Amino acid sequence: MRKIYYLATCSTCIRIIKELGITDSNFDMQDIKTQPITSDHLDEMKGLSGSYESLFSRRAMKYKSMGLASQQLSEQDYKRLIVEEYTFLKRPVFIVDNEIFVGNAKKIVDAVGQAIG
Template identity: 40%
Template sequence: MDIFYYLKSCDTCRRIQKTLDLPDSVSLINIKENPLSSEQLAALFLKTNSYAALFNSRAQLLRKRGLKASALSEENMRDLLLEHYSFLKRPVLIYQDELFIGNAPATIAAAEKVLHE
């Protein structure tokens, strides 16, 4: 299943969604309204073998809690990812079994290439 996890209120996510011109086959999931389930997170983990790859180390909530991403274990990251949507690095695109995480220009370019081959 092709999925685009994003935050509707995030300008960067909206810009990337527009840039990618996602096909209708891609399900759009606003993570604020539909937080990740443990099953969805497990499926993402199978593709990355790392919660750190999915973790937003710049989340404001992380700073508010006085935490540093570098000090967190994989298990801590997993728990935080399930606890609050803002800990997911976004956007996340799963398309034809490929995974694209975050908003780095190289990531977006790679996603565009796969989407429009």
């Protein structure tokens, strides 16, 4: 399976998708704003990444506005927040076969490029 969870309005996501040559024909593409993440999708991602926290973005504007930085969040809190608010998913998320790549760091993008060969 080859899938990407991304945000169509995110210039970084779009740049990475173009850079890697990803299209609808070689990846199942899910814009998380128009096709919300389900609990099942998130469980699948967690199974590959090891935790919901690893999928959670602390850069989301709502992270500070909701006062989450001062709270002790559990794995279930991370899951609930990501399902309720798409901006909390660290993106893009690539699933290539049984590997997951989360985020936009150069080393992550390079690893995706190698995985899709």
